[in-house]
Amino acid sequence: MKRPALFAVSVMALVGLSACGSTTSQASPSASAGPIKAAWIYVGPTTDGGWTTAHDKGRKYVEQQLGSKVQTTFKENVPEGPQVSQVIEDLVRDGNKIIFATSFGFQDAMDAAAKAHPNVFFEQATGYKMEPNLAEYFGAAEDADYLTGMALGAASKKGKIGFVAPFPIPEVIREINAVALGAQATHPGATVQVVWTNTWFDPTKEKQAAQSLLSAGVDAIGQGQDSPATGDAAKAVGIPWSGYDSDQTQYAPDIWQTATVYNWGPYYTKRVQAAIDGTWKSGSYYGNLADGFVDIAPFGKSVSADAQAAINAKKQALISGSFYEFAGPLKDQSGAVKVPSGSKLQLTDILTMDWFVQGVIGNPKGA
Amino acid sequence: MRIERRLTTPRWLRVVVPVASLLAALVLAGVMELATGHDPIATTSRLIDRGFFASGALSATLVTATPLLLTGLAAAAAFRMLTWNIGAEGQLVMGAVGASGAGIFLHDQAPVLIIPAMMAAGGLTGAAWGAIPGLLRAYFNTNEIITSLMLNYVAGLVISYLIFDSHSYWRDLSTFTARVFPQGKYLGPAASWPALGAGSLVIPFGFLVGVVSAAGLFVLYRYTRFGYEVRVIGDSRAAGRYAGMRINRKIVAVMALSGALAGLGGASQIGDFRHVLDPRGLQQAGYGYAGIVVAALAQLNPLAVILVAFLLGGLTNAGYSLQGPDFPAGLVGILQGLILFCALAGELLVRYRVRFRRLMVAPA
Amino acid sequence: MTAGAAPAVTLRGIVKQFPGVVANDHIDFEALQGEIHALLGENGAGKSTLSNIMTGLYRPDQGEIYVHGVPVAFHAPRDALAAGIGMVHQHFRLAASFTVAENFALGTHESRGVRLELGGIERRVSELAQRYRMPVNPRARIWQLSVGERQRVEILKALYRGARILILDEPTSLLTPQEADNLFATLRLMSAEGRTVIFISHKLEEVMAVSDRVTILRRGRSLGTVLTAATTPRELARLMVGRDVVFSLKPEGHTVGETVLLELRELYAESDLGTVALHGVNLQLHAGEILGIAGVAGNGQRELAEVITGMRPRVAGSVAVAGIPLRGADPRQAIDLGLAHVPEDRLGTGVAPSLTIADNLILKDYRRPPITTAGLIRYDRVRVRAGDLIERFDIKAVSPQTPTRLLSGGNVQKVLLARELSGSPRVLVAASPTRGLDVAATESVRSLLLQAAARGVGVLLISEDLDEILTLADRIAVLYEGRVMGVVDRAQADVEELGLMMAGSAR
Structure with a gap:
């Protein structure tokens, strides 16, 4: 479904383009009378309680903000592959002028559709391809992941944290490393044990993976998955849990810590408004903690005041740039120094990260 | 009232029943739509329009129908002998692995070489994957339903491993983007299967492969010695043994044939549509399981599989078209289910009759 | 059979149609308490259909059934069994992967509990088997038994379930003369106990040997009921097939060759x-x-x-x-x-x-x-x-x-x-x-x-x-x-x- 997008920015940065893209020219849909039609394509169900729910919240936010100026629709459970092209064609036929696709696997179809329909604006989350009428958007999650890890570390008594992880790819490895470093900040010597599910969204698999970690004795658990199934497993044994993508407090309020969340709504509103105004421009948006696109969800009631204070302080430090989680000294799993004291990881290093920091239990190559 | 099996089926029923079940489906769907506050006529006409009549809809339907056609044939080929291959899903995935492997290996060759090689590789890997449960059934008497089903999961793990967990031949490691997000090597334009255009209609090459396969399967099962053996064994294994048929070999052969058809479906996914080995998209689609539904609706008749796959493809596309904030995917699923249910119920009426006792004893 | 015995089962005007066939065409039939009543007819005469109607497997299109003078309507074999009618079918109705004793338990109250009390059943099966001289191993699985053994199980099962009226559909087709004689002895014992035996057959010898009365069916119709003692095999055969049958089919002169x-x-x-x-x-x-x-x-x-x-x-x-x-x-x-x-x-x-x-x-x-x-x-x-x-x-x-x-x-x-x-x-x-x-x-x-x-x-x-x-x-x-x-x-x-x-x- 998702993602990698950090590197879209970086690709551009590397070839010397400015990050908040601008070089591309503006397409020109005529501002017609009546509401503009905007559509979202989701890979999962809007009720997944995570990734897709968060995007759909963003869509509803657009409706709320723009009222009668916009008419929105969505297509859920769209499998990656040839089906996407047909869904896009159908949306265009229905008169949609701006179409958001929220899974990485939709990118090729979006790119082809952008070329075929120059009068429609296309927006691809977590991708990297761009056209005059195809823009990219995503956000940097690792800072928020670090803060989530702090909460898990503080909640854990034995310092044994479990993590239900989707795919062994740099984006997720980065996320796990950030969680591990955050946990070690509040609980020195904490470990993070990883189980790969090889899926973004599959509640059954996710729950089984969580249960295997719980039976291995972890006493706090986090996730990079799109559903709250991990929380469901944790709730049964009363173990602290952090989620992902959305504020998932409601699924298990007693054990809820926090989560990395994306605030899609304001971005969507801005882009639809731009389409209405005729000021839409292609580009690559990469949100962060500072601009509020990435954040952590409200703390659960079991998060101590001390921990909340420490996390909030660290959040300010991250925003101000006075703290960076991937600064040396960093050791890998074997204990070898990977980043010496005084230096820090560069953008390309974290984009292609394929190693775990010390304290992570698991194989960064999967399995 | 009771239901009895018909000994013979009147010819007129074969025509009337499908039409009646379609009407029944539309009425039931209409009730459903009224109950959920939708305009039945608008909904139904949109369903039909977007599935088959809107500009480009037919081409889109063929795209969706192509994998269903091949996996439907795979299921029909196996089920005819009461060999329950539930593994078309995994066989399709392995076919995609084989076909993309061939496409990558032969990337600098001419299409005339690459495309047949992809088809052969896809068919062979699918056949090999299907032959495994066949061999287990034939020589160890293992239930092929379970083994073929489990191999679906194994195939899923294999394809994930090839792209996510290893530096395999299929994985693209050359570009920066591929290091950031694991993906397969894209096949060159020479490995793209030709789409046939007829006016505004675009027919995927894979669909034609499917139609030819359906005709081939029909002839194979209807007119050849092999097909005769399959029909005898499918009807009575004891009779097959009695006639001196090598039943175990036949089981392996039919499973391999079934796997080859599913594997061709996987090859078509690569050659026609995806041009890259895409672990998530292939598994998310569930073509293999849908193929079982297609075969069942087509009563295992290969030629009917073409029609059913086409209709189901249109129904799937139209389903996405109906979806929206006030028309959730679940409701679309219910409508599609109703239509399929009516089709099956109609089929039941063709084979069975409902008798009402003493309903019309009044003297004339 | 005692003269003036009460009717055990009475059928009046039974009609049963199948697609294209009238299997039973206004059949009247009555079997008395304590008699062995043979139902004679060729295959396709309607004997099996009639017995299936008596045992609740089919429902007649028309006609009435009385058991001990009381009108009944059977919706399932269970109802017929409750009325005391048991049947031994020509095509066995046994669960092949179950043991003999388990088959006895199927559909009876013994199977209601969570655990089967198979030991007791096995014992009673053995007793019955011994009593009626039809040896079977209660622990053998049905698929392991020969066709003949399966039939013994069927007969024993009906007896086990306490049928007062027992219908046997060509029960001797698989038995030796001695076994058949044993069966006949059993049947006579049962009729002496006041049970009714309805015996379906197309073998004249055994009909003559065992029955008190005979009802002859031909092409779905009843040709009437006669006292066995008052008829002859030749007359029965003529009624049954509508012509005189030549029974002996001797091979003409010996032509056996030397070649093995x-x-x-x-x-x-x-x-x-x-x-x-x-x-x-x-x-x-x-x-x-x-x-x-x-x-x-x-x-x-x-x-x-x-x-x-x-x-x-x-x-x-x-x-x-x-x-x-x-x-x-x-x-x-x-x-x-x-x-x-x-x-x-x-x-x-x-x-x-x-x-x-x-x-x-x-x-x-x-x-x-x-x-x-x-x-x-x-x-x-x-x-x-x-x-x-x-x-x-x-x-x-x-x-x-x-x-x-x-x-x-x-x-x-x-x-x-x-x-x-x-x-x-x-x-x-x-x-x-x-x-x-x-x-x-x-x-x-x-x-x-x-x-x-x-x-x-x-x-x-x-x-x-x-x-x-x-x-x-x-x-x-x-x-x-x-x-x-x-x-x-x-x-x-x-x-x-x-x-x-x-x-x-x-x-």
Whole structure:
């Protein structure tokens, strides 16, 4: 479904383009009378309680903000592959002028559709391809992941944290490393044990993976998955849990810590408004903690005041740039120094990260 | 009232029943739509329009129908002998692995070489994957339903491993983007299967492969010695043994044939549509399981599989078209289910009759 | 039977239609308490339909049923059982993967609890079996039993369930004369206890031997009820088939050749249970000879037929067809050597039931020219052959494209024989070839066997019907517990002696 997008920015940065893209020219849909039609394509169900729910919240936010100026629709459970092209064609036929696709696997179809329909604006989350009428958007999650890890570390008594992880790819490895470093900040010597599910969204698999970690004795658990199934497993044994993508407090309020969340709504509103105004421009948006696109969800009631204070302080430090989680000294799993004291990881290093920091239990190559 | 099996089926029923079940489906769907506050006529006409009549809809339907056609044939080929291959899903995935492997290996060759090689590789890997449960059934008497089903999961793990967990031949490691997000090597334009255009209609090459396969399967099962053996064994294994048929070999052969058809479906996914080995998209689609539904609706008749796959493809596309904030995917699923249910119920009426006792004893 | 006894079960004006057939056409029937009432008729006369109506399996389209004078409506066999009507079907209704005792528990109150009290059931089964002299092992699984043993289980099951009115559908077709006599003794015991026995049969001798009264059915109608003592077999036969039947079908003058076509040497084989089923069988079959294998069901007949035809592996010994040894368990080689086979299980083994008659007629030579050339079946030739054989063997069918399962038992058997005999076999192994067939079909099957022998085919006739063997065979071998108890010429055969051999007590 998702993602990698950090590197879209970086690709551009590397070839010397400015990050908040601008070089591309503006397409020109005529501002017609009546509401503009905007559509979202989701890979999962809007009720997944995570990734897709968060995007759909963003869509509803657009409706709320723009009222009668916009008419929105969505297509859920769209499998990656040839089906996407047909869904896009159908949306265009229905008169949609701006179409958001929220899974990485939709990118090729979006790119082809952008070329075929120059009068429609296309927006691809977590991708990297761009056209005059195809823009990219995503956000940097690792800072928020670090803060989530702090909460898990503080909640854990034995310092044994479990993590239900989707795919062994740099984006997720980065996320796990950030969680591990955050946990070690509040609980020195904490470990993070990883189980790969090889899926973004599959509640059954996710729950089984969580249960295997719980039976291995972890006493706090986090996730990079799109559903709250991990929380469901944790709730049964009363173990602290952090989620992902959305504020998932409601699924298990007693054990809820926090989560990395994306605030899609304001971005969507801005882009639809731009389409209405005729000021839409292609580009690559990469949100962060500072601009509020990435954040952590409200703390659960079991998060101590001390921990909340420490996390909030660290959040300010991250925003101000006075703290960076991937600064040396960093050791890998074997204990070898990977980043010496005084230096820090560069953008390309974290984009292609394929190693775990010390304290992570698991194989960064999967399995 | 009771239901009895018909000994013979009147010819007129074969025509009337499908039409009646379609009407029944539309009425039931209409009730459903009224109950959920939708305009039945608008909904139904949109369903039909977007599935088959809107500009480009037919081409889109063929795209969706192509994998269903091949996996439907795979299921029909196996089920005819009461060999329950539930593994078309995994066989399709392995076919995609084989076909993309061939496409990558032969990337600098001419299409005339690459495309047949992809088809052969896809068919062979699918056949090999299907032959495994066949061999287990034939020589160890293992239930092929379970083994073929489990191999679906194994195939899923294999394809994930090839792209996510290893530096395999299929994985693209050359570009920066591929290091950031694991993906397969894209096949060159020479490995793209030709789409046939007829006016505004675009027919995927894979669909034609499917139609030819359906005709081939029909002839194979209807007119050849092999097909005769399959029909005898499918009807009575004891009779097959009695006639001196090598039943175990036949089981392996039919499973391999079934796997080859599913594997061709996987090859078509690569050659026609995806041009890259895409672990998530292939598994998310569930073509293999849908193929079982297609075969069942087509009563295992290969030629009917073409029609059913086409209709189901249109129904799937139209389903996405109906979806929206006030028309959730679940409701679309219910409508599609109703239509399929009516089709099956109609089929039941063709084979069975409902008798009402003493309903019309009044003297004339 | 006591004069003036009360009616146990009464049927009035029963009508039952099936697509295209009126199986029961306004039948009146009454069986009294304590009598043995025979229901006589050819296959297709409507006997089975009538008994299925009495046991709640079918519901009549019209008519009334009374049990002990009270009108009843059965919705299921359970209702009939509750009214005290039990049935032993010709086609067994046993769960094959369950044990005998478990089958007894099925559908009774014993099966209601979480745990089955099988020990008690097994004990009572053994008691019943002993009492009625029908030995079965209550722990054996049904699929392991022979057809004859399964029937014993069915009879015992109905008794076990305390049926006051017991309907037996051709119960003796699988029993030896002694066993049949035992059964008759049992039935008389039951009638003396006041139970009613309705005995369905098309065998005149046993009807005469056991029944008090006889009701004759023909083509769905009742021709009336007569006192057995006041009638003769000849009269009954005339009523039943509507003509005088010639019973004796003696083979014309001896034409047995010298050539040994089938030779079995020290043949050992196992049953499905893994027990020894054939115990050193030595037999020779000559050209033009009909060698009858007599014996009670379950004494190795099935295994003998299967081993000879390659359908079952042998443990030791050899089988040779015209001097050529057979490899083990290879039906194809057996076919290629000219071994024809009419199996015990016709519909299911002998033919593929859903395939057409035409398709079934090529089952044995479909893989060779002229039927198959270059991998393609020549359906034009298949059609020609089907038309030819249907005519030659007088198979009653709407068309060659009719699914074989829609044919009557006799016509299925004709399809089988047409195929097996038209392939110019050297040897024909025929297992119970007339079981369940009506008189006319039985006659034609028998004459086909005789004609084959006359053409020089060696016929191994395995049958539990001793009369059939006496009618047809040149020599008779008796099989008991997998051993050949003796081989006698028919001319010297003595029924008493054969019966004793079948019971294992003489050599």
